[in-house]
Amino acid sequence: MPVSTIQSTPLEKxxxxxxARMVPFAGWNMPVQYTSIMDEHGAVRGAAGIFDISHMxxxxxxxxxxxxxxxxxxxxxxxxxxxxxxxxxxxxxEAGGVIDDLIVYRTGENDFFLVVNASxxxxxxxxxxxxxxxxxxxRNESPLWAGMAxxxxxxxxxxxxxxxxQTLPPRxxxxxxxxxxxxxxxxxxxxxxxxxxEFFCPAGEGEAWFEKFIECGAKACGLGARDSLxxxxxxxxxxxxxxPQRTPIEAGLGFFVDLEKGDFIGRETLAKQKAEGxxxxxxxxxxxxxxxxxxxxxxxxxxxGNVISELSSGVLSPSLGQGIAMAYVPAALSKLxxxxxxxxxxxxxxxxxxxxxxxxxxxxxx
Amino acid sequence: xxxxxxxxxxxxxxxxxxxxxxxxxxxxxxxxxxxxDVVFVELPxxxxxxxxxxxxxxxxxVKAASDIYAPISGEVVEVNDAVEADPSLxxxxxxxxxWIFKLKVKNAAQVEALLDAAGYEALxx
Numbered sequence: 008m009p010v011s012t013i014q015s016t017p018l019e020k021x022x023x024x025x026x027a028r029m030v031p032f033a034g035w036n037m038p039v040q041y042t043s044i045m046d047e048h049g050a051v052r053g054a055a056g057i058f059d060i061s062h063m064x065x066x067x068x069x070x071x072x073x074x075x076x077x078x079x080x081x082x083x084x085x086x087x088x089x090x091x092x093x094x095x096x097x098x099x100x101e102a103g104g105v106i107d108d109l110i111v112y113r114t115g116e117n118d119f120f121l122v123v124n125a126s127x128x129x130x131x132x133x134x135x136x137x138x139x140x141x142x143x144x145x146r147n148e149s150p151l152w153a154g155m156a157x158x159x160x161x162x163x164x165x166x167x168x169x170x171x172x173q174t175l176p177p178r179x180x181x182x183x184x185x186x187x188x189x190x191x192x193x194x195x196x197x198x199x200x201x202x203x204x205e206f207f208c209p210a211g212e213g214e215a216w217f218e219k220f221i222e223c224g225a226k227a228c229g230l231g232a233r234d235s236l237x238x239x240x241x242x243x244x245x246x247x248x249x250x251p252q253r254t255p256i257e258a259g260l261g262f263f264v265d266l267e268k269g270d271f272i273g274r275e276t277l278a279k280q281k282a283e284g285x286x287x288x289x290x291x292x293x294x295x296x297x298x299x300x301x302x303x304x305x306x307x308x309x310x311x312g313n314v315i316s317e318l319s320s321g322v323l324s325p326s327l328g329q330g331i332a333m334a335y336v337p338a339a340l341s342k343l344x345x346x347x348x349x350x351x352x353x354x355x356x357x358x359x360x361x362x363x364x365x366x367x368x369x370x371x372x373x
Numbered sequence: 374x375x376x377x378x379x380x381x382x383x384x385x386x387x388x389x390x391x392x393x394x395x396x397x398x399x400x401x402x403x404x405x406x407x408x409x410d411v412v413f414v415e416l417p418x419x420x421x422x423x424x425x426x427x428x429x430x431x432x433x434x435v436k437a438a439s440d441i442y443a444p445i446s447g448e449v450v451e452v453n454d455a456v457e458a459d460p461s462l463x464x465x466x467x468x469x470x471x472w473i474f475k476l477k478v479k480n481a482a483q484v485e486a487l488l489d490a491a492g493y494e495a496l497x498x
C-alpha cells in the first residue's frame with residue numbers, strides 16, 4: 008500500500024512517545040510492539056495489557072426492521088440478543104465465504120452497534136449499503152471513535168480505577184456512559200482469551216484514556232502480542248484464517264452460524280456443508296518437538312511428503328514455548344493426532360493436529 | 374549501545390572477530406535489540422563453503438525471521454550449538470556466548486574491508 012494512503016489512529020503520536028515500533032497493518036500505521044512481544048504477551052496473560060483498536064470500524068444500524076435486515080445479512084441469530092448484549096457473527100458472500108467476522112451489539116429495540124475489522128470497513132459498508140432495504144439506516148462512525156482493548160486478569164481492576172462509579176457489562180455485554188467530549192461505549196469482549204473489555208470514546212479523548220488505563224495498571228501492547236495471544240486461543244484472523252473463499256463451517260466456527268433462523272446471505276452453501284461435512288477443515292497444529300517458528304504460508308506436508316496445504320497462521324507460542332499454527336487440511340487429515348510436517352526453508356518439523364484452543368487462560372471469563 | 378572496539382562489523386549487523394585464520398561471527402547488540410526476543414537460531418552445516426553476502430544462518434524472533442549473511446568468504450568450521458539450545462543467548466550475550474558460527478577465512482583482506490567500531494556506530498546512529 009502506498010505510504011500516502013496509510014492512515015493514522017488518534018493514538019499514533021502517543022505510541023511514538025511511548026517508544027513503540029510502528030508498522031503498516033491493514034492500511035494503518037500501528038504499533039507492533041513497545042518493549043517485546045514476549046513481555047507484552049506475558050503482561051496480558053499475567054496482569055493486564057492495553058491495545059489500540061482505533062483502526063477497527065464502528066457501524067450503527069437502526070430504523071424499523073433493523074433486526075430482520077441484520078438477520079438476512081449475518082450468519083448468527085441477532086434475535087437471540089437482548090438489549091445490551093452482543094454476539095460474534097459473520098458477513099458472508101453469496102457463496103457462504105467470509106467477507107468479515109464482526110461483533111454485533113443490540114443497544115436498543117432497533118439500534119445496533121457493530122465492530123468490524125480495520126481492513127474491511129469500506130468493503131463491509133459497501134456490501135451492507137448495497138443490500139439496505141426499507142427504513143433501515145446504516146452509518147459508518149469509524150472516524151469518530153478512538154478504541155482500546157484492555158485485556159488480562161487485572162483488566163476489571165484497571166477499569167474500576169479508571170472509571171470510578173461505573174460498572175463493567177457482563178461477558179459479551181455493552182454499556183454506555185457519558186465522558187468528556189461525549190460518550191464512552193464499553194464492550195466486555197476480547198481477542199486474547201482473558202477477561203477484558205473494549206473501550207470506545209470520542210477520538211479526541213483517546214490519548215487521555217489510553218494513558219489513564221496505563222496509569223491504572225495496563226501495559227501498552229502492540230499487534231505482535233495481539234497476534235500470538237489470539238492464535239493461542241485459535242481465534243481466527245480475517246484475511247489469514249478467514250477469507251471469501253472459506254466458510255465458517257470449514258473454519259470450525261459453525262457454533263456462530265444459525266441455520267434455523269431463516270434465510271440469510273450464504274445460507275445455502277453452509278447448510279450443504281453442514282449436512283455433508285466440509286471437504287477441508289481448519290485445524291490446530293502443534294509442533295511435537297522444538298523447531299523454527301511456524302508462520303503463515305509455510306507449506307504443510309503429509310507423512311508421505313506431499314504438500315497438502317499451507318499454514319494460515321503460525322507462531323512460536325510465548326505461553327507454551329512451542330510452535331503452534333492453523334491450516335485448512337483435507338477432512339481425512341483433520342482428525343486429532345494426525346501427524347503432519349511444516350516445511351520451514353526446506354527443513355521439516357513434525358506437528359500434530361490438536362484440540363482447540365492451544366491455551367486455556369487461568370482466569371475464566373466472567 | 375555496546376559496540377566493542379576490537380571487532381569488525383558488516384552493514385547488515387553481523388560482527389566478526391578474527392583470530393589467526395578463524396573468524397567468529399555473531400550479530401551486534403543493536404541487531405539483537407532490534408530483533409527483540411530471539412526464539413530460534415538455524416545454524417549452517419559444518420563444512421559448508423560460503424561467499425561474502427551468502428545467507429548463512431537464520432535468527433528468528435516471535436514475529437520475524439532474519440537471514441544472517443556471511444560477512445566474509447570461507448568455510449564453516451564450527452557452529453554454536455549452545456544458541457540452538459538456548460536462543461536467548463543471542464539477546465543476553467551477543468558478543469560472547471551468543472556467537473553463531475566460525476569461518477576459516479580465505480582472504481583476510483575481506484575483514485579489513487568491513488566497518489570498524491566507529492564506522493558501525495555512525496551507521497546505527
